[in-house]
Amino acid sequence: xxxxxxxxxxxxxxxxxxxxxxxxxxxxxxxxxxxxxxxxxxxxxxxxxxxxxxxxxxxxxxxxxxxxxxxxxxxxxxxxxxxxxxxxxxxxxxxxxxxxxxxxxxxxxxxxxxxxxxxxxxxxxxxxxxxxxxxxxxxxxxxxxxxxxxxxxxxxxxxxxxxxxxxxxxxxxxxxxxxxxxxxxxxxxxxxxxxxxxxxxxxxxxxxxxxxxxxxxxxxxxxxxxxxxxxxxxxxxxxxxxxxxxxxxxxxxxxxxxxxxxxxxxxxx
Amino acid sequence: xxxxxxxxxxxxxxxxxxxxxxxxxxxxxxxxxxxxxxxxxxxxxxxxxxxxxxxxxxxxxxxxxxxxxxxxxxxxxxxxxxxxxxxxxxxxxxxxxxxxxxxxxxxxxxxxxxxxxxxxxxxxxxxxxxxxxxxxxxxxxxxxxxxxxxxxxxxxxxxxxxxxxxxxxxxxxxxxxxxxxxxxxxxxxxxxxxxxxxxxxxxxxxxxxxxxxxxxxxxxxxxxxxxxxxxxxxxxxxxxxxxxxxxxxxxxxxxxxxxxxxxxxxxxxxxxxxxxxxxxxxxxxxxxxxxxxxxxxxxxxxxxxxxxxxxxxxxxxxxxxxxxxxxxxxxxxxxxxxxxxxxxxxxxxxxxxxxxxxxxxxxxxxxxxxxxxxxxxxxxxxxxxxxxxxxxxxxxxxxxxxxxxxxxxxxxxxxxxxxxxxxxxxxxxxxxxxxxxxxxxxxxxxxxxxxxxxxxxxxxxxxxxxxxxx
Numbered sequence: 001x002x003x004x005x006x007x008x009x010x011x012x013x014x015x016x017x018x019x020x021x022x023x024x025x026x027x028x029x030x031x032x033x034x035x036x037x038x039x040x041x042x043x044x045x046x047x048x049x050x051x052x053x054x055x056x057x058x059x060x061x062x063x064x065x066x067x068x069x070x071x072x073x074x075x076x077x078x079x080x081x082x083x084x085x086x087x088x089x090x091x092x093x094x095x096x097x098x099x100x101x102x103x104x105x106x107x108x109x110x111x112x113x114x115x116x117x118x119x120x121x122x123x124x125x126x127x128x129x130x131x132x133x134x135x136x137x138x139x140x141x142x143x144x145x146x147x148x149x150x151x152x153x154x155x156x157x158x159x160x161x162x163x164x165x166x167x168x169x170x171x172x173x174x175x176x177x178x179x180x181x182x183x184x185x186x187x188x189x190x191x192x193x194x195x196x197x198x199x200x201x202x203x204x205x206x207x208x209x210x211x212x213x214x215x216x217x218x219x220x221x222x223x224x225x226x227x228x229x230x231x232x233x234x235x236x237x238x239x240x241x242x243x244x245x246x247x248x249x250x251x252x253x254x255x256x257x258x259x260x261x262x263x264x265x266x267x268x269x
Numbered sequence: 270x271x272x273x274x275x276x277x278x279x280x281x282x283x284x285x286x287x288x289x290x291x292x293x294x295x296x297x298x299x300x301x302x303x304x305x306x307x308x309x310x311x312x313x314x315x316x317x318x319x320x321x322x323x324x325x326x327x328x329x330x331x332x333x334x335x336x337x338x339x340x341x342x343x344x345x346x347x348x349x350x351x352x353x354x355x356x357x358x359x360x361x362x363x364x365x366x367x368x369x370x371x372x373x374x375x376x377x378x379x380x381x382x383x384x385x386x387x388x389x390x391x392x393x394x395x396x397x398x399x400x401x402x403x404x405x406x407x408x409x410x411x412x413x414x415x416x417x418x419x420x421x422x423x424x425x426x427x428x429x430x431x432x433x434x435x436x437x438x439x440x441x442x443x444x445x446x447x448x449x450x451x452x453x454x455x456x457x458x459x460x461x462x463x464x465x466x467x468x469x470x471x472x473x474x475x476x477x478x479x480x481x482x483x484x485x486x487x488x489x490x491x492x493x494x495x496x497x498x499x500x501x502x503x504x505x506x507x508x509x510x511x512x513x514x515x516x517x518x519x520x521x522x523x524x525x526x527x528x529x530x531x532x533x534x535x536x537x538x539x540x541x542x543x544x545x546x547x548x549x550x551x552x553x554x555x556x557x558x559x560x561x562x563x564x565x566x567x568x569x570x571x572x573x574x575x576x577x578x579x580x581x582x583x584x585x586x587x588x589x590x591x592x593x594x595x596x597x598x599x600x601x602x603x604x605x606x607x608x609x610x611x612x613x614x615x616x617x618x619x620x621x622x623x624x625x626x627x628x629x630x631x632x633x634x635x636x637x638x639x640x641x642x643x644x645x646x647x648x649x650x651x652x653x654x655x656x657x658x659x660x661x662x663x664x665x666x667x668x669x670x671x672x673x674x675x676x677x678x679x680x681x682x683x684x685x686x687x688x689x690x691x692x693x694x695x696x697x698x699x700x701x702x703x704x705x706x707x708x709x710x711x712x713x714x715x716x717x718x719x720x721x722x723x724x725x726x727x728x729x730x731x732x733x734x735x736x737x738x739x
Contacts, residue, residue, distance in 0.1 A: 135342060137349075143357055150353050160349040163356040170297045175349050177341070178327045200319060204327055 037074050037083060043107045044129030045097060048072055048083060055094055056083035057128035061155050066124040084128065088251045091122040092185055092212040095251035101259060102244055105181045105208040112136040113179040113202055115166045115194065116186035119145045120152035120159070126183070127156045134158055137176050141165045166194050169201040176202050182209040182262075187217045192231055196238035203262045209240060215254040224254040232258060239263070282308055294318045358583075365488050365511040371481045372502040378474045385467045386411070393460055396420060396452045399443035403436060408471055411464045413440075418457050420444050491575035491590030495597075496550040496568065503546050504576075515573075515580035522576070523547055523569035547572070552597060560604050564597075571597055 035050040048054045056072060062082040065071055070085045088094040097104060106112055108131040117123045117138035126136050138153070139162045140146050146163040153159040164172045166186060179202050184195045195211055203209065213231050215224035222230075224247075232242050235258070242260035282293070282304065293312045295301035296319070301312035329341075386407045394401050397420050404410045409431055417426045423444035428437045452460075485498040489511060492501040507525055508514035517525070524531055526545030534541045543562035547553060547569055556564045571593040578589055 146353065147357055150350065150357065153350070153353075157346060160346055161353045162349055163353045173296060173322075175345055175352070177329055177345070178323070201322070202326070204323075 035074065037072075037076070037081075040097070042097060042104050042129075044131070045086075046083060048074075048085070055086045055088065055098060057086055057125045058082075059084045060128050060132065060158075064155060066152055067119065067121045084125070086125050091125065092248060092252070092255065092257065093122050093125070093183065093210070095248040095255075096210070096212075096246065096257040098251070099246050099248055099257075101246055101257060103208075103259060104210065105259070106130065106183070109133040110181055111177070111179040113176065113182045113198060114138045115182065115184040115198060116140065117145075117149055117161075118142075118185075119148035122185070123149070123159060124152055124156065127159050130158060132158055135160060137162055137179065139164060139166050139172070166198060169198045173201060178202060178204045178207075180204060180207050182207070184209065185212045187212075187214050189218050191218075192234040192238070196235070196240060199238070199240060199262050205263055207262050209260055209262055211235070211258045212248075213256045213258060214252075215256070224256070228256045228258075235260065279308070282310065294321060296322050365505055367484050368481070368488060368502050369506045369510070371477060371484065372499075372506045375474070375477055375481065378470060378477065382467065382470050382474065385463065385470070389414070389460065389463050389467060392463070394449070396449045396457075396460075397444065397447050398449050399447055400440060403439055403443060404432070408468070411467045411471075415461060415464045415468065418461060419452070420447055420449065486587075487585070489576070489579040490585055490587035491579050491593075492572065494587045494590030495572045495575045495594055496547065496552075500546060500550045503549075507546065511576070511580045515577045517573070519570045519573040522573050523565055552594075552601065556601060557605070560601075563604065564601060567597060567600060 035048075037056065038047045038049065039045070040047055040055070044057065046056045046058065048056045050072075054070075054072075059071065059082040065084065067090075069087060072083045072085065074081055074083065086094040088098050093104065093106075106126060106129055108129065110130050111134060112126055112130060114123055114126060114136055117140040120138060123136060123138045127134075130136060135158050137160045138149055140149050141164065143163070146161065149159075149163075150161050153161040160175065162172045162175055167190075182195060182199055182203055184191060184198075186194060188194060191211065191213070195209060199207075199209060211231075213228055215222075215227040218227045218231060228245065232245065235242055240260055240262050242258050244260075245256055245258045248255040248257060293301075293304065293310050295304065295312045295314050298314045301314050304310055305312050389411060390401050390407075393414055400410065400413065404413060412431050413428060416428065416431070417423055423441050428440065432440065481502055482493075482498045485493045485501055489501060489505070492504070495501075496504070504522065504525060505511055505514055508517065514522070524542055524545040525547070527542040528545075530542040544553060544565040547565050548561070550568060552568050553561055553565050575590045575593060579585075
């Protein structure tokens with residue numbers, strides 16, 4: 001289902017506005033199979049069309065693979081560009097994109113707060129999308145994963161590693177400015193509260209949020225739909241207005257991604 | 270950062286805020302409390318403060334003049350990295366890849382060094398073969414060569430600091446009557462180059478070894494104490510990293526390095542190897558071959574604890590390793606001393622084995638079947654048995670055999686047996702003796718038909734016999 005929508009969006013939707021002219025459609029005949037990279041509807045994301053189609057992002061650090069993923073080099077107008085494949089089974093964001101989410105709000109030059117960064121696999125792709133002018137603040141509490149995250153951050157200067165508990169945003173308030181998007185993949189039962197706290201502290205008015213909800217994690221006895229509905233309700237109470245929700249089938253089971261906007265009531269200042 | 274007031278913060282607060290005499294808006298409630306305590310400033314913490322903070326944060330770039338966003342970003346990045354490092358206690362000392370690389374390099378160097386030395390010897394051997402036979406140490410050979418070069422110069426050269434007197438004299442003598450070929454200046458030059466290389470590499474090797482020792486002590490002090498630097502480094506290199514090594518079971522660590530032998534043995538259902546890389550540890554080396562397997566197992570068990578302590582523990586002291594090593598050495602000593610005796614056995618085990626040996630003794634000949642005389646009167650027998658009750662009470666297993674024997678007997682014979690038992694009394698268990706006693710009166714009553722005394726019979730057998738009699 002996701003694939004179909006993708007093709008439709010590529011053919012019909014406006015692709016001209018995507019990125020700089022460098023990344024426009026390139027056709028390079030390589031024998032019988034046409035290998036090309038097309039920009040996706042979302043800015044900064046591309047589709048690699050070759051023997052198998054793949055979702056790719058432009059590698060900010062050419063020559064290096066972050067977690068052993070496949071790298072693809074395509075020559076375009078005489079220039080060699082390297083792309084890294086994005087595995088939707090490992091990354092919830094890729095699964096959401098392939099599932100056909102309307103807007104991810106992560107564009108080049110945006111500032112992203114990533115809660116639950118783990119070893120930095122998806123964070124590296126976000127870093128590719130936002131480019132060198134954007135910033136992604138990667139928050140991860142576990143030391144083991146944090147070590148890998150710091151190593152990834154060493155190579156990519158637009159990743160700022162924060163090894164703190166996301167439950168206490170005040171502990172890292174000196175490191176983070178205001179952000180445009182919050183992406184949360186924390187898998188904790190109180191994740192709505194965590195996102196709300198971080199949003200109140202760091203998310204600008206009119207900013208967006210993407211939350212990946214794992215039904216088992218919140219409540220393993222209730223049905224998935226019930227869990228998602230209750231989470232959405234909790235978010236609404238915190239002034240986080242959800243705009244779309246989609247499940248991550250076939251990549252994950254009982255997972256959903258909720259996308260919404262944040263706009264607290266303006267208080268007199 | 271953690272709810273405490275920094276000195277600088279204190280200064281700033283004292284200077285600016287105290288003068289202003291206004292309440293301080295604080296984002297962190299805890300920090301606010303502390304400030305209030307220490308500096309007596311009234312602090313406010315409310316949702317309004319949060320909104321204020323948001324506003325400030327959004328306009329941060331504009332509010333602080335003269336700071337470019339790029340600089341801010343760079344500052345944030347640097348701060349974040351240093352904070353993360355502090356969180357992880359990330360010290361460059363603790364990286365174990367250094368160990369893996371160093372030990373691999375050490376092995377490579379050894380191989381190369383050996384090759385070069387062999388080549389050097391052979392090459393120079395064409396010119397002066399006797400030197401190779403006289404000087405066996407490689408480094409000395411090269412140094413000697415370097416000093417002298419051509420054979421003709423041996424007479425004039427002084428090799429006293431490299432070689433002892435007699436050897437030097439030998440060398441000089443050999444130089445006079447050598448049967449090697451003549452070589453030109455360039456040839457000697459090249460050989461000398463090679464020699465220089467060899468000496469350099471040798472020195473580097475010693476330096477690298479010291480470096481390796483330092484690193485091992487820094488990264489894995491407990492492992493170093495337990496098995497030594499080289500073996501520890503090899504184990505880490507074999508597993509890939511200290512963390513990987515920590516995930517292995519003790520039995521795996523014991524045979525790490527002997528995989529070929531292990532799988533060969535497993536496939537052909539033979540005995541698996543008892544040691545791998547651990548064989549080269551000093552503890553295993555100093556035991557006799559009989560106990561190497563045992564020690565290797567014990568050492569592996571304790572080493573694994575040390576490895577895990579080093580990999581996951583917070584502090585880097587080697588106290589635990591020292592303690593364990595002392596324990597192991599004590600056990601080793603007791604192993605060596607006692608030899609035959611099991612370490613895990615106790616005195617009772619020892620006694621038990623002895624007992625068992627006694628149990629398997631041969632049955633004595635029972636002459637009860639010899640006599641065919643008619644049985645004697647019952648009374649006498651009863652009296653006898655009563656006397657012997659106490660005496661017999663302390664017998665053990667022998668009585669079992671006796672019981673069996675008894676059941677077959679007739680009365681007369683019992684007398685004899687009773688006498689025998691008396692003589693062969695041993696003071697051990699009571700149970701069987703009681704049985705024996707019970708059996709005695711019963712069997713005695715068998716032949717007697719006119720007994721008025723009812724025997725205190727408890728066992729069914731006896732009753733049966735009585736019935737048959739009657």
